[in-house]
Amino acid sequence: MSGAIYMADDAGAVRSVELDGLVALFHAPSGMTHIVAPPAPQILEALGQGPGDARAILSRIADLYEIEEDAGTEAIEARLDELEAVGLVRRA
Amino acid sequence: MSDGPDQDKGALANPNRRMVLALGAAAASTVVTIRPALAQTAGSVLNCEIPVPGPQAGGNHIAADGTLVAPGTPGSYAPAPRPLTGEEVKVMLRGGGAPPGIDSESAQAYANYIRRLQSGMSGFTCYASLQMPR
């Protein structure tokens, strides 16, 4: 059974700059600036490929990065809650 | 146009190399949102004061918990004899003592009144400017 499907705005809606291991993001639709720490930017990158649930996001991240073998989706889900709370992702 | 590091590429590692990524604990928090600093900075360039209570109180007195009550209500305090300055309020809210000319019990009631200030009430901008976290 899959979880909620999330989506992010198009790449054009967000300006991002890496600063010293963290990422500063300007989200044009809200005019707000956020500083995000890994794995949040990687989750946004994964959603750049299209909407997905936590499991799909985990899988896309695993294609690009070396992650713990038995990584479950709890961390991803917690990050999705945070990102949803600030308007960077929403449920599709 | 000023250059920073690439802004068109995703701000992330080169996708051709698999870098190690720790997913972190679920309980961690990874997003900080920038809040406007206007009230704080403008408040520091212009001294402000807070009337206790504000002019909209219509002669009411202040209960120990900072709410407005009818004058003469037992345990209530008369309005402050003069508006309190931002500096005085900052000290008072930190537990640093009553401003000159004001006894400590009244000061407690005034502090609670100030903590209950809402946007649109007299003194709110001053109070907000003292509260913005650094």
Place this chain on the structure above:
Amino acid sequence: MRHQVSLAIGPVSFRVGSAWPGPVRALAELYGDYPKPEGDVCDFTVRLEPEKPWRRWLRPSVAISGDYMLPDAMPLSLALGLLAAEMGMNLQMALGQKRFLLLHAATAEKEGRAVILTGESGAGKSTLSALLGERGWRLMGDEFALLDLDSGDLHPFPRAVSLKNGAIKVMEAEASADRFGPVMEGTPKGTIRHLKPRADAVARMEEPARPALILFPRFGGERAIRGVGASEVFVRLTQASTNYVALGSRGFDALTGLVARCPALAIDYPDTETALTLVEELWADLPQ
């Protein structure tokens, strides 16, 4: 209003109107050597008005007003009229400036590049920048740094330096008496005295500089230097800016550009001479 003066300070012009002659006279004297603004239109207006109509004569009380205003502002006595005028100009900049990203910081220039001194009020950046201005640097401003949204350059905003309490004696030992404004006692921040920037700082007030170093100075404590990570610098500077949020993506681009380009260090020092030596050493260490 009855009495008026127009001032140009760097790229910004002000018209200050007052119900009383004193504050306008004091401003005209403090900024007497500055070029006059061109034409009639000024960027911002400041008005010094009686708190209530009868307070124009009776225990005169100056309420600060203008294009931009803050409610709850505390009126000042007429004796502090010059201070009220300066605060009024600060307020217009803090609330109304849209051409530049404003940072609460002091800036000083040498050889076309600038150091930015930023941090909490009272940390000593104003005095440190004034001292740099007397020791071979060009003071660009002690209160506001203006970051050009397109070029990323810093523009000077060389207001009269607002010295408080102990800093007054320090600068009286460095600068000639004719460069000081009146002593104002009993202000909300103690005693204040203004110092006119040096003649070359005024003459070159249209000359921008490339930011090269960001410092977070702290007076008190043993001499120490610490690096500050770029993301921390970025967040601190958003909190030191009055208009970052209002400027949207242009503010984001300008500030991330500044932070990505400039090294940032926190410095602690027990006295001003140590501070000055530290700044010179760190400046000399910058890549050319």
